[in-house]
Amino acid sequence: AQKVTQAQTEISVVEKEDVTLDCVYETRDTTYYLFWYKQPPSGELVFLIRRNSFDEQNEISGRYSWNFQKSTSSFNFTITASQVVDSAVYFCALSEWTSGSRLTFGEGTQLTVNP
Amino acid sequence: EADIYQTPRYLVIGTGKKITLECSQTMGHDKMYWYQQDPGMELHLIHYSYGVNSTEKGDLSSESTVSRIRTEHFPLTLESARPSHTSQYLCASSERLYGYTFGSGTRLTVV
Numbered sequence: 329a330q331k332v333t334q335a336q337t338e339i340s341v342v343e344k345e346d347v348t349l350d351c352v353y354e355t356r357d358t359t360y361y362l363f364w365y366k367q368p369p370s371g372e373l374v375f376l377i378r379r380n381s382f383d384e385q386n387e388i389s390g391r392y393s394w395n396f397q398k399s400t401s402s403f404n405f406t407i408t409a410s411q412v413v414d415s416a417v418y419f420c421a422l423s424e425w426t427s428g429s430r431l432t433f434g435e436g437t438q439l440t441v442n443p
Numbered sequence: 444e445a446d447i448y449q450t451p452r453y454l455v456i457g458t459g460k461k462i463t464l465e466c467s468q469t470m471g472h473d474k475m476y477w478y479q480q481d482p483g484m485e486l487h488l489i490h491y492s493y494g495v496n497s498t499e500k501g502d503l504s505s506e507s508t509v510s511r512i513r514t515e516h517f518p519l520t521l522e523s524a525r526p527s528h529t530s531q532y533l534c535a536s537s538e539r540l541y542g543y544t545f546g547s548g549t550r551l552t553v554v
Contacts, residue, residue, distance in 0.1 A: 433486040
């Protein structure tokens with residue numbers, strides 16, 4: 329069975345600080361996808377990134393970067409030079425072939441960036 | 444432009460009322476899902492469908508029911524709403540393991 333763990337329930341930083349959100353996953357599949365979503369107070373889910381299990385290349389998109397390490401089953405998300413607009417709940421998620429592509433979410437991390 | 448639509452966006456309703464939350468997608472996806480989320484909390488899968496006339500219960504037990512008579516439409520119904528049903532309900536669709544699209548959600552409050 330697939331499982332996603334986000335151990336950090338809440339993180340509070342001051343603007344311009346760097347912050348890393350941790351995500352650890354469990355799966356027995358060799359084919360799976362990992363995702364990060366942002367959920368602002370309005371409630372909708374904003375897609376940020378997906379990675380497949382065969383691509384461990386790290387990715388950078390502006391101030392966002394992701395570190396995927398299969399050896400530790402982790403898919404961590406770093407925001408560089410955080411801004412107040414980054415304040416939101418961030419969810420890591422996993423889909424695997426044997427679960428019929430059902431998306432399993434972690435518990436979420438509430439990030440608050442203070443001015 | 445959204446490819447998956449949920450209505451209503453907000454709903455406040457009295458205990459005991461029957462309600463239907465609508466979800467429609469225009470992408471022709473076979474797979475559709477309903478997630479329930481309490482404010483700031485984890486998303487739990489409550490129903491999913493892999494195609495017309497196919498519906499399954501998700502990981503979290505729910506008193507709601509769903510139907511899938513048309514590919515594009517996946518409504519969720521509560522026969523008798525209770526305050527414990529107060530939550531946000533998010534609908535999603537996907538084509539493969541990775542192509543998920545989420546609706547904007549319905550925030551349901553049962554008073």
